[in-house]
Amino acid sequence: MSKEKNKEGISVKKSEDISEWYSEVVQKAELADYSQVKGFMIIRPNAYGIWEKIQNYFDKYLKRKGVRNAYFPLLIPESFFKKEAEHAKGFAPELAWVEKNPNEEGERLGIRPTSETIMYDSYSKWIRSWRDLPLKINQWCNVLRWEVKQTRPFLRTREFLWQEGHCVYETKKECDKEVREILDEYKKLCEELLAIPVIAGTKTKSEKFAGAFYTTTIESLMPDGRALQMGTSHNLGQGFAKAFGIKFRDKNEKEQTPWQSSWGISTRLIGSVILTHGDDKGLVLPPNVAEKKVVIVPIMFKEKSGNIIKKAREIKKKLSEFDVFLDDREGYSAGWKFNEWEMKGIPIRIEVGPKDVEKKQVILVRRDNGKKEIVKESELKKKIPKILDDIQKNLFKKAKKFLDENIVEVKNYDEFKRAIKNRKFVSVYFSEDEKLEAKIKEETGATSSCVPFNQKGEGKCIFTGKPAKKILFARAY
C-alpha cells in the first residue's frame, strides 16, 4: 500500500459490510498483505508490533511460572502423526508434506501443524523419574495447516505464529490445576492487554482438540455476532503418554504414566483486536498493545513553522516515556496526517498550532471516542497516563457491553435458530450430543463455543429433556 492511497480512508462502514471493512483496515493500516501464495499472509510491522506486545506479556508470565522455551523441528516424520489415533485423524486433512528427495532414505515428512507428536517423542527419552517432573516447555514458532475454508488475514491462514506450551505432570490433579491456571492467564491477557472480554469454559466433545481428554477455551464475540476462539488449554490426559511411551518411576520406584497438557495462543489475536475495536476510520489500538501511543502533529503555518516545530520537539522530549513520536514530515498536510494516524489506530493525537504555542497549550484528541480537549502544556505529563488508562478501560467497557447485550438465552430450537440468524451468542441448555451438534451446525451454521465455567445447577436440554448445562452457540470464525 503506497502512502498516497491511505488518504482515501476506508470505503465501507463497519456496520454495513464488516468483511470488506476488515480487509480494507488490514491493508490500509498496513497490518498485513496478501501473499502470492494462497492462504498465506505477510505480517507487516504495524501488526507484528502487537504480536510483540503479546509475546512480551506472556513470556514474562512463562518465566515466572518456570516454563522454559525450546525449539523443536519444523518437519515431523509421518509415523509420529499416526501414533495417537484421534490426533492423527484430526490433523490428517490439514497436513502439508515435503517432497521426498529420491536420493534420501527415511520417512515422509510433514510440516508441523502443532508439535505434540515430535515433542512427546523427545519427552519419552528425557523423562525417567518423578524428579524430572513437572516438565514445562514452550515454543514460539510458525505452524502450517492447509485450510480448505476461506482464509482471512490473522483469523484463518494456512500459516500462523503462535506459542505452544507442553507440560508433563505426575498427577491428574496437578495437570487440571495448571490447565486452568494457563487459561486464566490467557483471559487476563485478552482483557487487560487487548481490552477484549472473553467467556471461559470447556469445549464440547465435538469441538475439543484432537487427542485431548478435555479442552478449556476462552471465547469472544465479534461485532458481526460470530464467536472467536481466543486461546485454548488442553488436559491431554494420558493418551499421548501411552502412545509415545512416556513413563516415570514414582517415589516408590513404581512405573507410572504421567498426565500432560498443551496450550496455545496465536497471531489470530491480532485479528480480534482489529475486529473488536476498529471503527469507520480504521484501526483503534488499546494503549497496552500500541507500540506508539501518542503522535504529535505540528500544524504548520509558513511564517511561524520554526517555533511550532521547536515546541513540538520540546513536547516530544518531555513525554518520551509514553512512546511518543513526532510527525514532522514535510509535504503532507496536517489533515492528511490526522487521517493516517487515525487509520493506524494511535491512541492519542496531540496537535500543536501557532495559537497553542502562544497560549502554552495543545489540543489533545482521543482515538477511541474522537473527543478533543485543550490541555495546558504544564499538565500534559500528568494527564497522558490517565487518558491512556481511560482509553484502555473505555474500550474494554464498550466491548463488554456489546458481549453482555448479545448473549441471549433461548428455550427451544425455534428461538435458537432465530437468535443465531440475529447474530447472537446463544445460551441454551444442551446435553452434549455429537450427532445433534452436527445437525445444528448443518441447519444453522452455528457451533458450540463453550460450556461456561461455574454454572449453578443444571436445566433441561431443549432437545432431549435430559439434565444439561448451559452451552453457548454461535457462528464461529
Added chain:
Amino acid sequence: MSKEKNKEGISVKKSEDISEWYSEVVQKAELADYSQVKGFMIIRPNAYGIWEKIQNYFDKYLKRKGVRNAYFPLLIPESFFKKEAEHAKGFAPELAWVEKNPNEEGERLGIRPTSETIMYDSYSKWIRSWRDLPLKINQWCNVLRWEVKQTRPFLRTREFLWQEGHCVYETKKECDKEVREILDEYKKLCEELLAIPVIAGTKTKSEKFAGAFYTTTIESLMPDGRALQMGTSHNLGQGFAKAFGIKFRDKNEKEQTPWQSSWGISTRLIGSVILTHGDDKGLVLPPNVAEKKVVIVPIMFKEKSGNIIKKAREIKKKLSEFDVFLDDREGYSAGWKFNEWEMKGIPIRIEVGPKDVEKKQVILVRRDNGKKEIVKESELKKKIPKILDDIQKNLFKKAKKFLDENIVEVKNYDEFKRAIKNRKFVSVYFSEDEKLEAKIKEETGATSSCVPFNQKGEGKCIFTGKPAKKILFARAY
C-alpha cells in the same frame, strides 16, 4: 538424557577429540538433542536461553536503529527463486519443496532458505517514492537448507533459527554505511556478549552471498583451528531491485533503482560459544549469556541441614538480582551437583557448609578457572558482580590470546599448506582469483575466510605476483 547419566561426565578430552567432545557436551549439558529426522536438531531450554540472550541484545539494537520486525511466509513460489540468477543458482541445491496438492492450482512452493525473494516481491509493491525510504525490516524465523555435508548441532543443521534484516536505501553510500554499521554491531555482540573475538572483513568473490554485490563477515577461529563464520552483512547492490522491480521516484520525480542490504546471525552462534569456551568438564558460559549465573549448593550434614538450608535461602534472597538459583534437591550428593552445574556451565558456584554457616562465610568457585575462595557473607553482594565481570573478561582474553597466537603469515604455498595442516588461521597476500581459490580448497581443504578491513598498503600475491591484499584462509565449519 536422564539426570543420572550426567554424573558420568565427558568421556574424552577436548584437546584429544574435539568432535566427540562437542557431541557429548551438547547432549550432556542438555543443549540439543538429535531429531529422528536426519540433519535436524531439537534446541533444548539450556541452549534456547543463550539464543534468547542474543535476541534480547540484538532486538534492542534494532529498535534503537528504527528497524521494525515483521513476518513473511515460510513458503516461496518457485518463480520468485528464479528471478535473480546468481541467487537462484546458489540456493537451488539446498531447497526443500512442498508436495503439490493435486487439487490445488498454483506454483510449486519451496521452504525458505532465506527470504530475499519473497520480501522483495512485497517491497516492490510498498515502495513508491523517496518518502518510503529507507525501509528497514527484520524477521526472526526458522529457515531450511537441505545440507548434504555432515550436519552438527548448531554449527550446520538443515533447519536453524536466525534473524534476517532486509533494508532498502536511496543511495549506495547510505547502504555501504549501514552494511558496515550492522557488521560492527555483530562484532560487538560476539565480543561483549559471547566473549568471542572476531575478525571483520569482506568475503572474496568465491565466498560471497549468492546475488550480493559484496559480503562483509565476522570470522572467529575455533580451538580446532577451523574458522567459523559468525555473521554476515551484505550489500546486495541493485541486482535484486532490478530483478523484482523495486523502484522509487526521487525528489525530482525521477524514477530510480534503490540499493539494498541483508544481514543475519543464527543459532550457529550457540555452537561457537560451546566450542570456544567449553572445557573437559563441559560447558563454560560467559556470564552475559548465562540465564542462571550463580548456583548455591548447600553441603548437607544430617544434624545441621536445617540451618544450612536456611542460610542458603537467605543468601539466595540477598543475591536475587544476579540470577541465582538454589539446588536444594534431596537425594543427590553435593559432589554430584557440583558436576552437574559444571557440566552445564554455570559461571559461579557458592557452597554453604556447616563450618561456613558458623563463620558467616561461603566458598565461591569460578567455573572458568576453577579457583576457590572463601568469601565473607557480608561481602558477597559486592563481590559477585565483580567476579562475573572478571569471568566475562577472562574468557574473552583467553580466546583472544588463542586467536592472536594462531594467525600465521605465510610467504609461499608450501608454508601455506603446512600452516593449514597445523590448523592455523593463515594470512597470505592473495590476488582474488576464483579458480585459484577452488584449487587451494581442493588441495588443502582451506577456504578464504575474509579480507580483513583496514589493511595498510598491499603486498604481492604469493601465486601470481600481482598486487594483493592479505586474505585469511582456514578450514571452515
